[in-house]
Amino acid sequence: MLTIVKIGGNVIDDPRLLHRFLVDWAAVTGPKLLVHGGGKIASAIGQRLGIEPKMVDGRRITDAETLEVVTMVYGGLVNKNIVALLQALGNNAIGLTGADANIIKAEKRPVKTIDYGFVGDVKGPESINAKALDAILQAGFSPVVAPLTHDCNGSLLNTNADTVASVLAVAMAEKYKVQLLYCFEKKGVLRDAADENSVVEKLTPESYSLMKDSGQVYAGMLPKLDNAFATLQSGVSIVKIGQSEDVLAMAEGKPAGTTIALEA
Amino acid sequence: MLTIVKIGGNVIDDPRLLHRFLVDWAAVTGPKLLVHGGGKIASAIGQRLGIEPKMVDGRRITDAETLEVVTMVYGGLVNKNIVALLQALGNNAIGLTGADANIIKAEKRPVKTIDYGFVGDVKGPESINAKALDAILQAGFSPVVAPLTHDCNGSLLNTNADTVASVLAVAMAEKYKVQLLYCFEKKGVLRDAADENSVVEKLTPESYSLMKDSGQVYAGMLPKLDNAFATLQSGVSIVKIGQSEDVLAMAEGKPAGTTIALEA
Numbered sequence: 314m315l316t317i318v319k320i321g322g323n324v325i326d327d328p329r330l331l332h333r334f335l336v337d338w339a340a341v342t343g344p345k346l347l348v349h350g351g352g353k354i355a356s357a358i359g360q361r362l363g364i365e366p367k368m369v370d371g372r373r374i375t376d377a378e379t380l381e382v383v384t385m386v387y388g389g390l391v392n393k394n395i396v397a398l399l400q401a402l403g404n405n406a407i408g409l410t411g412a413d414a415n416i417i418k419a420e421k422r423p424v425k426t427i428d429y430g431f432v433g434d435v436k437g438p439e440s441i442n443a444k445a446l447d448a449i450l451q452a453g454f455s456p457v458v459a460p461l462t463h464d465c466n467g468s469l470l471n472t473n474a475d476t477v478a479s480v481l482a483v484a485m486a487e488k489y490k491v492q493l494l495y496c497f498e499k500k501g502v503l504r505d506a507a508d509e510n511s512v513v514e515k516l517t518p519e520s521y522s523l524m525k526d527s528g529q530v531y532a533g534m535l536p537k538l539d540n541a542f543a544t545l546q547s548g549v550s551i552v553k554i555g556q557s558e559d560v561l562a563m564a565e566g567k568p569a570g571t572t573i574a575l576e577a
Numbered sequence: 578m579l580t581i582v583k584i585g586g587n588v589i590d591d592p593r594l595l596h597r598f599l600v601d602w603a604a605v606t607g608p609k610l611l612v613h614g615g616g617k618i619a620s621a622i623g624q625r626l627g628i629e630p631k632m633v634d635g636r637r638i639t640d641a642e643t644l645e646v647v648t649m650v651y652g653g654l655v656n657k658n659i660v661a662l663l664q665a666l667g668n669n670a671i672g673l674t675g676a677d678a679n680i681i682k683a684e685k686r687p688v689k690t691i692d693y694g695f696v697g698d699v700k701g702p703e704s705i706n707a708k709a710l711d712a713i714l715q716a717g718f719s720p721v722v723a724p725l726t727h728d729c730n731g732s733l734l735n736t737n738a739d740t741v742a743s744v745l746a747v748a749m750a751e752k753y754k755v756q757l758l759y760c761f762e763k764k765g766v767l768r769d770a771a772d773e774n775s776v777v778e779k780l781t782p783e784s785y786s787l788m789k790d791s792g793q794v795y796a797g798m799l800p801k802l803d804n805a806f807a808t809l810q811s812g813v814s815i816v817k818i819g820q821s822e823d824v825l826a827m828a829e830g831k832p833a834g835t836t837i838a839l840e841a
Contacts, residue, residue, distance in 0.1 A: 361625075394733070396677055
C-alpha cells in the first residue's frame, strides 16, 4: 500500500502541529509520499518583498514576481525544512517539485475572464511521470512534493496542492494499491459544523447527496469531496479526510477521519 | 566517467550565460552532477527583506534569517529554475540539497573568534551518502545540488559550493571514475592575469609552486587550487578549471581550461 498524504497551511503555519505531524508521518510504514501546500508564508514573504497577494475567488493570481516567491517558499523554504526535519526523524525524505525528474507536467491556464498568470492545470494522470516516482520509491526514498508543476518548457507553474495529491494518487494507482489522506483543520466531514466531534465515519455518494441537500456540507468542502469521489472512481483504493493529528490512525486503518467510499 | 561541474555566481547571475551553460550541460554525455553556488540573488532578496548581508573575510555570516533566505534562494529559486530549464533541454535533472536523501551531512562550524552562524563544515567523503547518489544516478537522474548541507538534526546549513563539489567528487570516486570541472570567470589559470588568453594548459604541483613564488597566482585562487590538488590526491581522476562556455570541451577532453595534474 502506497500512502499519499496532503497537508495544508493549517499544519505548515503552526510549527508545533507540523512537528507532531512529521513525527507521525515518519512512523507510517510502507512506501509513502507527502504533498504540502504553501500556507501563509508565501503571502508573508511576498508582502515583505513588496508584492501584495492577489486573490480572485480564493485563488492566488501568480504573476512573474509571485511565481518567484512561491518557487522560493514552496520549493525551497517549506519543502527543504520539511525534508531536513523528516531526515532527522529517520524518514528518508527527498524534496521534489513537478520539475524534478519532470514528475508533474502542467499547462499554463488559458486566459478566459481572469488571467491567473503562472498557474498550471494538470490534465490528468498521464501528466505524471509515474515511472520516475516509482524509481524514487523503489530506491527507498519518500518524496515530499511541493505544489509546483512544470510547463515542460522551462517554467514552473503554481498548482493547487489538493489537485497535485489527487492526480499523483490516481497515476500511482496503476501500479500500487493507494490510500490518499487529506489532512485539513477538522477531524473529518462533520454532521454538525458546530460540533467538532460529529464526524461522519463513512461518506457515500448517497449520504453526500443528502448532506448537500440539507446544507450540512457546503462551500469549500464541495470541490474537496467531489474530487475525493472522482479519485476513488479512478482507481485509488482508499480516500480519507481528517486532521493531521490523526494521520497515523488514518494510515493504519484505525477509526479516524471520514472515509470516502463508493458503496455503503 | 561521472562528470561533476561546479558553477558559481558569474553564471547564475547572468541569464544569457546560464542558458548557454545549461544547453552545453544538457549535451554532456554519461552520468553527471551539477553543483551550483548562490550568486548575488541571495543578497539581493535578503536586502529586499530588510536583511543586510554580513560578510567576514569573504564569507557570509548565516544567521537564522539569512539561513531562511539561502534556503529559499539556493534550494528553491536557483535550484528549481535550473532544474526546469534542464528538463526543457532534455536533461533528466533532479534538484537536491544536502538534506534530500541526506546526501550531505555537515557540522555547524564551532564558534572560535567568529560566529559564522548556520554554516556547515563537511568532514570528508564519509559525510556523503554516496549510496543514495548512486541510486539516483542509476535511476537515470542528473542531480543538481544546491550548496546547503544537513546537520542531521533537522537544520540546513550553508556550505561553500566549491567544497560541496570537491567532497562529492571524492566520495563518488570510490565507485566511479570522476572528472571534476570548476567553472569560474576566467578561461583557466592565467600565466598573466592581464592576458585572458595566457591559459596554463596543465598545472602540476611543481609549476603551481613556481607560480605562487612569482606571484602569478594569489588570493582567491590559492584555496581553489590547493583544493583541486587535494581532490586529485583523494582519487578523483581529472580536475579542470575553466569558464562555463568551455564546459562541453572540458568534459569531452578537448583543449580547454587548465588541467590540474599530479604529474607533468
